Amino acid sequence: MSEIINNREQLTKSNSERLSILKQLFVDLHQGRNLDEVKAHFDALIGKITIEEITQLQHDFVEEGSISAKELQHLYHQHSAIFQGAIVEDGTQNGRLEEQPGHPVHxxxxxxxxxxxxxxKKLQxxxxxxxxxxxxxxxxxxMEDINLLLDIEKHYSRKENLIFPYLEKYGIFGPTTNMWRIDDFIRDAIKDCRQKLVNYQGDKEAIIAVVNYVIQxxxxxxxxxxxILFPMALNNFTEDEWVKIAHESDEIGFCLIDSAEVWKPERKALEEKAISEGYIKMETGILSLKQLELxxxxxxVDITFIDQDDVxxxxxxxxxxIFARTKAVIGRTVQNCHPPRSVHVVEALLADFKSGKKDCEDFWIKFKDKYVYIRYFAVRDENGNYIGTLEFTQNIDPIKAIEGEKRILN
Known part of the structure; x- marks a missing residue:
């Protein structure tokens, strides 16, 4: 089912008020207010904060451009101090995927x-x-410790090249901009530390300063x-996206561990009922498997079919x-093909189909350069039993442009 529809819930009034307070606190911080005072006001007025609110806060600052990228970088360093111990989970982390061995977050x-x-245990x-x-x-x-720490490049590279692009796909730019800068500062500091150790001429304080900076x-x-980062990703990425990230991680490598376990998310086994050769006889005709597929x-139009078990x-x-599909989705429940926060929309539609309350539902959206018409149909047998749902997706721009009549070949 189309992951474009209602992937983001609108903020409620209470959330908007909280975000306004949060933004003002960080504007105050930007304007020179004491960090301890801002932290005290945060504790008194907000208390706890969700990953969703942090995401929205960072997104708003980037969109408004009211604070420069360099200044945001400085504020980002202070986020941790203000949010320390105040971040709460919002309960949408998709069955604790990060606890499954081999999952990218794990x-x-x-x-x-x-x-x-x-x-x-070593560097300190x-x-x-x-x-x-x-x-x-x-x-x-x-020097041995710093040489080992150089392996952190693989960790940061996987984060930047595999996690960040998907965050940006969902309109989340705060971590991708700010964390990458901090990663680069850390990389430079580790290399600088190594160089100072290799060329050590007795400047003890310089070594102490750079090592402490690296540790911190x-x-x-x-x-x-x-x-912040991993909960954001877990709240937004679909299981299929995590599968792609896991598959591509090997190409970059791993930091201070030999390898990652092979992650095999649960798939519902499909019975092999397809006829590999020969013909399929239907009520109104006979087709070869090849003919039917072609x-x-x-x-x-694009069509997708899920069965009565949502598979x-x-x-x-x-x-x-119009919407990309990979073969990895076959055998998965449709709920796992969507970001956790939009699953309730999918389940509500399927519940209406299964109960008989609805037989179809239509949406139309602007997507890239297309005007997309998306239709969902409850598929029922001759006795009215629910068999599954058919998604029908079509670019209707060419149809909307039709005028007059055409009765002859060009």
């Missing part, structure tokens, strides 16, 4: 645990020894990822599909 968190151990310990004595041995130990910023990024793929059984594969 893998990112595994890496974060290894990064955290490297920071606290070796820094303290170096602070007491800048011996060759202590310098080498720091890397630890801060772990917090931002796990409390016929469906040449229709000037995607089929989609046509014409030359110019």
């Amino acid at each position: 893998t990112f968190k595994r890496e974060n645990r290894e990064i955290d151990k490297l920071l606290s 310990v070796h820094l303290e020894k170096f602070m007491k004595e800048d011996s060759t041995e202590n310098i080498y130990k720091l 910023e890397v630890a801060g990024m772990i917090y931002k990822e796990e409390n 016929l469906l793929n040449h229709l000037p 995607v059984r089929y989609f046509s594969h014409g030359k110019e599909r």
Whole structure:
């Protein structure tokens, strides 16, 4: 079913009021108000905040352009201090996908645990020894730790090249702009630290400063990822998108772990009833399997069919599909093909079809350069039993442009 329809709920009045307060607090912070005062007002007026509100707050600042990108970068650093301990889950995280071994978020968190151990069990310990004595041995130990930390490039690269593009697809630009800048600062600091250690000439304070900066910023990024970025992604991405991210992760590699487990999201097994060769006899004719497939793929519309158990059984594969489909959707429930926050719309429509309250539902939307007509039909057998739902999608721009009559060939 089309994931374009109602993927975003409109903010309620209470949410709008909360966002107005939040925006004013951050404007005050931008204008020089003391961080502790802003934090106190946040605790008193807001108390708890959801990932959705953080997303909207960042999006609004970017859209309005009232604060420059550089200034937003500075404010973004302060978000963590203000939101510390105040972020609550909104209950839409799709069955705790991040707890499933091999899921991209599970893998990112595994890496974060290894990064955290490297920071606290090695780098911090070796820094303290170096602070007491800048011996060759202590310098080498720091260098070994920093060399290991260079592996963080794979972690950040997967985040930036696999997570960020999907966030932007959903109109979420705050993390993609600000986190990437911070990632680059961290990369540069790690390289600078390594260079200073390689060329160490007794400037002990410079080493201490850059190592402390690296520890602070890397630890801060772990917090931002796990409390802001990953929940944002989990609240928006479909299971199919996570499957693509998991498949493409191997090409970039992993940080401080050998590999990720193979993630196999649950699929409902489909019985192999298709006739691989020969013909299919229907009430009004006989077609070969090849003829039937070509016929469906040449229709000037896109069709998708889900069965009575909400499992995607089929989609046509014409030359110019309006909404992309991959074969990975076959055998999945339609609910898992949509972002969690729009699942209730899908379920409401299916409930109406199953109960007999409705037999069809139509939508029409502007999508890219097309005017798209989307129709849903309850498919019933001769006894009126619900068999499934058919989605019918068509670009009606050419039809709307028709005038007069055409009775002869060109």
